[in-house]
Amino acid sequence: MTRAVRITFAVAAVLGLGTGLGWGYATGRDISQLYADSLPEMAPMLGDFAVQQVESADTDHARQALRLEISILEKIELLIDNKCCRGELALAYVRLGTVEDAAGQTQAKEAAFNQARRLFGRNGLTDDEMRSIVKKIDGANARIDPTSH
Amino acid sequence: MSFVCFSLAATEFRPLRDMETALPREVQDLIRVRRQAAQELWPMIDLRLAKDYAVMTSLDKQGGNLTLEAEHRKSATDLLRSLGWQDVSEGVIVAVGDEEVHSRFK
Secondary structure: OOHHHHHHHHHHHHOOOOOOOOOOOOOHHHHHHHHHHHHHHHHHHHHHHHHHHHHHEOHHHHHHHHHHHHHHHHHHHHHOOOOOOHHHHHHHHHHHHHHHHHOOOHHHHHHHHHHHHHHHOOOOOOHHHHHHHHHHHHHHHHHHOOOOO | OOHHHHHHHHHOOOOHHHHHHHHHHHHHHHHHHHHHOOHHHHHHHHHHHHHHHHHHHHHHHHHOOHHHHHHHHHHHHHHHHHOOEOOOOHHHHHHHHHHHHHHHHO
């Protein structure tokens, strides 16, 4: 199984994909090991997917991608480690808030930014400061790896 | 696929021809995962598939296999369109394929 397929399978398993099914992951223990092995790569892969959709897709699909990322990261936190994905989640909520803002959905924007603020653990952060954090991170990623998003 | 990408791939540990062999198998694996996965996950798998098809399009072009090139380009284009991408021009497919090669050989 290639790396990409292994990570995709691990993400799918988080969402309730039937276990086993000829993949050689027939037991709960195997699946747990799969999570553990794939966890360091899962969050960035989810983030890359969502960011790429925000950059290239229409508003509905961008929103859908960010909600999927958030939903999976929250499930991973519940299943594996309570705070493993906090930073990624905060960034995803800021991106969702930005998409909702651009779509004129004020209430959804406020809800997303409030979630991000809670996850950053700094109530005083303004929307612009959070957007700036995301921009800096995306900019840094682009400098480190020109193919990243 | 750009010259830079091919040069990069050619100088790395894993030869590009391995990718030619691995990609069709990976596509089959992803299609299998997709069949069993929750529907909400399909877009993520579809983007992975689109990237694989984009790389295969470039490899087909380099190999002069025009029929397969057209087939794989259509698969990549259809998937990206289904993901809400506004621009699914040939340039975008090439760029997606290049990025995927970069990310695998970085």
